[in-house]
Amino acid sequence: MEVRYTILLIIIGSAIVTLIPRVLPLMLLSRIELPEWTISWLKNIPVAVMAALLVQSLLMSDNQISLTSNKLELIAALPTFLVAILTKSLIGTVITGVLSLMVLRFVF
Structure with missing residues (x-):
């Protein structure tokens, strides 16, 4: 099976877009003390x-x-x-x- 470069970029981009809203708040909120x-x-x-x-x-x-x-x-x-x-x-x-x-x- 051949993976085209554009499809690979779409998969990587989708992974990044999915990962950012999950990891970014976790990283930010783990460093501060919430009331x-x-x-x-x-x-x-x-x-x-x-x-x-x-x-x-x-x-x-x-x-x-x-x-x-x-x-x-x-x-x-x-x-x-x-x-x-x-x-x-x-x-x-x-x-x-x-x-x-x-x-x-x-x-x-």
Whole structure:
């Protein structure tokens, strides 16, 4: 397989563009001391992002809030949330969600 020079430059450029927003803040923030309120605020960002993604995928259909169009997903979310809260295990939560939805789609 032959790699063209332009394709190689595109791959290297894409890697650099992807790497800069991840490494640069890490390098800058590792050298300064952040206030305690900033650290506590930053700890909530993953939860807020996950909540926004879940609400959008579970409750939205055709850019409108709909509780009836995603019934199976909403039902599968219940044991998934329970496992997430009780175990705080990412792999357990993912497996529970996938298995719950799989069983519900097989049955209904």
